[in-house]
Structure formats: C-alpha cells, structure tokens
Amino acid sequence: MKRTNDGGARRIVVISTGGTIASRWQGTGYAADASGDDVLATAPLPEGVTVEVVDLFNVNSSRMTAAHQLALLRTVHETFADPGVDGIVITHGTDTLEETAFFLDLHHTDNRPVVLTGAQRPFGTGDGDGPGNLYDALQVASSVSDLGVLVVFDGRVHAARGTVKTQTLAADAFSDPSAERLGRVGFSRVDIERQPERPTPLPLPAAAHTAVPGATGPDAVPLPRVDIITHHSDGDPFLLNAAVAAGSRGIVLVATGAGNATPEIAAAVADAVAQGVLVAVTTRVPAGPLAEIYTGGGAVDLVAAGALLTGTLRAAQARIAVLATLLADGGTGAGDPARSTALLRRLLDGPVRAEPALATGGSRSASAVAARA
Ligand SMILES: NC(=O)C[C@H](N)C(=O)O
Numbered sequence: 117m118k119r120t121n122d123g124g125a126r127r128i129v130v131i132s133t134g135g136t137i138a139s140r141w142q143g144t145g146y147a148a149d150a151s152g153d154d155v156l157a158t159a160p161l162p163e164g165v166t167v168e169v170v171d172l173f174n175v176n177s178s179r180m181t182a183a184h185q186l187a188l189l190r191t192v193h194e195t196f197a198d199p200g201v202d203g204i205v206i207t208h209g210t211d212t213l214e215e216t217a218f219f220l221d222l223h224h225t226d227n228r229p230v231v232l233t234g235a236q237r238p239f240g241t242g243d244g245d246g247p248g249n250l251y252d253a254l255q256v257a258s259s260v261s262d263l264g265v266l267v268v269f270d271g272r273v274h275a276a277r278g279t280v281k282t283q284t285l286a287a288d289a290f291s292d293p294s295a296e297r298l299g300r301v302g303f304s305r306v307d308i309e310r311q312p313e314r315p316t317p318l319p320l321p322a323a324a325h326t327a328v329p330g331a332t333g334p335d336a337v338p339l340p341r342v343d344i345i346t347h348h349s350d351g352d353p354f355l356l357n358a359a360v361a362a363g364s365r366g367i368v369l370v371a372t373g374a375g376n377a378t379p380e381i382a383a384a385v386a387d388a389v390a391q392g393v394l395v396a397v398t399t400r401v402p403a404g405p406l407a408e409i410y411t412g413g414g415a416v417d418l419v420a421a422g423a424l425l426t427g428t429l430r431a432a433q434a435r436i437a438v439l440a441t442l443l444a445d446g447g448t449g450a451g452d453p454a455r456s457t458a459l460l461r462r463l464l465d466g467p468v469r470a471e472p473a474l475a476t477g478g479s480r481s482a483s484a485v486a487a488r489a
Pocket residue numbers: 134135136137175176177178208209210211212234235236237
C-alpha cells in the first residue's frame with residue numbers, strides 16, 4: 117500500500133517485522149499477525165510524507181534470529197539503493213529491538229535515517245501507543261540526517277548504540293542508562309540535542325546475501341554461535357565451558373560490578389581465547405562503564421586472559437558487536453582471531469582505565485586493592 121499526505125514530497129519506506137504494534141489476541145495470548153498495511157492504517161501521516169510498506173516478516177521479537185537481522189539489513193541496503201527514498205521506518209517488537217537497531221547501526225553507511233519503533237500495547241486497542249509512535253517515527257525519518265540508526269518511542273529520540281529496553285510494560289520503554297537521549301519529537305517538531313558516537317561502519321557481511329530466516333537444511337547458512345553467560349554469587353565456569361564445547365565462536369560474560377568474576381572464570385576465559393573464541397565482558401549493573409580495577413578474578417584478570425571490556429554496552433548489544441565482528445571476519449567465525457579482536461575493539465567503547473590513584477592503590481598498595489577484590 118502507498119499513502120500520501122498533502123503532496124508527499126518526502127518518501128519513506130516502512131518495513132514491517134511484527135511485534136506488539138502488530139499483535140492481536142490469539143485466544144490464549146497476543147502474537148504478531150497484522151500486516152504492515154494494517155499497522156500503517158492505524159496512524160495518521162505527517163504532512164508532506166508518502167509511505168510505502170514492505171511486509172518483511174511477522175514475528176514476536178523474542179523469536180528474532182541473526183538470519184532475520186541479516187535479511188533486514190539486506191532489505192535496508194536494497195531500499196536505499198533507490199535515491200528517491202528519503203528514510204526508512206522499521207516496526208519491530210520491543211523485546212529485541214535494541215539488538216536489531218544496533219546491528220543495523222554498525223553497518224549503516226547512509227546519511228539517510230533508519231528509525232525503529234514499536235508499541236507496548238497491542239494493535240487495534242483504543243489506548244494503544246503504536247499509532248503515535250509510528251507517526252513520530254515517520255516524522256523523524258522524514259526530517260533528520262547523519263544520525264545513523266535511531267529508536268523513536270514515547271516522544272523520545274534515542275541513538276541505537278547504548279539504548280536498551282528499560283521498562284517491561286510502561287510506554288517509555290527505552291533509554292540509555294549511561295547517556296542522555298538524542299532528542300525529542302512532538303507537537304510537529306523534532307529537536308535533536310546531541311550527535312551520537314558511532315564507529316566507522318562495517319561493510320555488508322557476505323552472509324547477508326544468503327541467510328534465510330527460519331531455514332533448515334541446505335538453505336541454512338551456518339551463522340556463528342555467540343552466547344551470553346551471567347556471573348553471580350556461587351558462579352563457576354561450567355556454562356562458559358559448555359558454551360565453548362557447544363561451538364560458540366563468541367561469548368559475552370555478564371560480570372558483576374565494573375567487570376568482575378572469579379579466578380576460575382578468568383582461567384576458563386583464557387582457555388576459550390586460546391581456542392580462538394572472542395570473549396567480551398559486560399556487567400549486570402544497569403549504568404556506567406566497565407573498568408580494570410580488581411584482580412582476584414576481576415576485570416584486570418579477565419583482560420589479561422584476553423577478554424575485551426565493552427565500555428557502556430550491555431549484554432544484548434555486546435553480543436551483537438561480537439556477532440557483527442565474526443560476520444565481518446569470514447562470516448562463520450572461522451576467521452583470524454587477532455584480526456577479529458582488533459575489529460571488536462574498534463566496535464566497542466575503549467576500556468575505561470581506573471583512575472591512576474586507585475589503580476596503584478593510592479595511599480594503599482596495589483596488593484591491598486587486590487585483597488579487597
Ligand atoms: N512490546 C512488544 O513489542 C513485546 C513483544 N513481545 C515483542 O517484542 O514482539
């Protein structure tokens with residue numbers, strides 16, 4: 117379907133992927149099943165905008181896979197091959213929206229915007245937030261440039277990088293706990309208050325040309341396995357070792373505090389790295405950077421074991437950075453580990469070092485700091 121408001125000088129393509137914005141009652145619970153045309157029909161169009169709809173898939177986003185994300189990335193590139201397109205809006209479930217947004221952002225080379233949005237309340241309900249979010253997303257997609265991939269939700273404009281789902285049900289579902297939002301949208305205005313920080317984008321991965329969502333058998337492209345493992349009191353290396361044994365090419369360790377675990381886990385990380393597995397360390401704490409402060413199984417030892425700290429990126433987006441690295445370096449995770457490590461370092465924020473006074477123990481000795489770890 118194509119819709120135009122008032123001459124429609126700005127051409128926006130809406131790519132529909134499912135989520136609550138497209139979800140209807142199935143008798144036992146909600147699931148995505150409304151078409152992109154039906155979703156678009158719920159929203160008014162900003163003045164001067166023409167919209168075309170692409171129905172790509174229709175899934176609850178907890179079922180999103182790397183094959184879906186690669187297919188979406190390919191569709192974005194194909195859509196922007198048309199110079200007459202001014203921007204793209206993607207409707208997406210909120211559960212994994214931050215992963216897809218970041219994956220697209222890491223590969224986004226165009227100055228035209230890609231804006232992801234969705235809803236916390238289902239399709240076709242009188243109190244739904246989908247129509248307003250879609251209207252806002254269209255407004256942003258038709259008026260900004262050079263900001264990379266954006267998340268527009270509940271009147272707020274967020275950079276893809278760092279933005280996570282912070283509310284399970286409330287309408288203001290997204291924020292970056294470590295940074296301010298980029299801007300606001302509302303009352304027919306888009307106000308951008310700061311520029312996002314983005315690394316040099318990656319080229320389109322070769323696997324993007326062949327990965328088929330849901331494919332098994334000969335159509336299935338072997339995409340690298342990347343696992344997330346969370347540390348906690350009583351934590352041991354069992355799951356990390358099991359992930360390596362299951363064929364993981366990348367592991368995100370969700371550590372405690374500023375990036376700490378145990379000596380046993382640090383030893384397991386060293387073993388994994390020796391086998392060519394990329395290991396990134398993030399934290400269970402919602403906000404703030406990772407930092408090399410503690411030994412005794414802390415971030416100092418995890419880095420010495422060959423892991424990379426993820427700056428302020430949290431688990432789901434750190435996993436996407438590892439996945440994108442592996443895809444860029446050969447597509448299957450069988451590339452050169454040293455090259456992969458250098459590339460992943462570029463995609464992550466640089467590790468934040470401890471203040472010199474604390475790193476050397478200040479008036480305390482370094483071993484006293486270690487003993488307190
Ligand atoms: N609000 C939502 O969109 C949640 C939904 N389960 C999804 O991610 O598809």
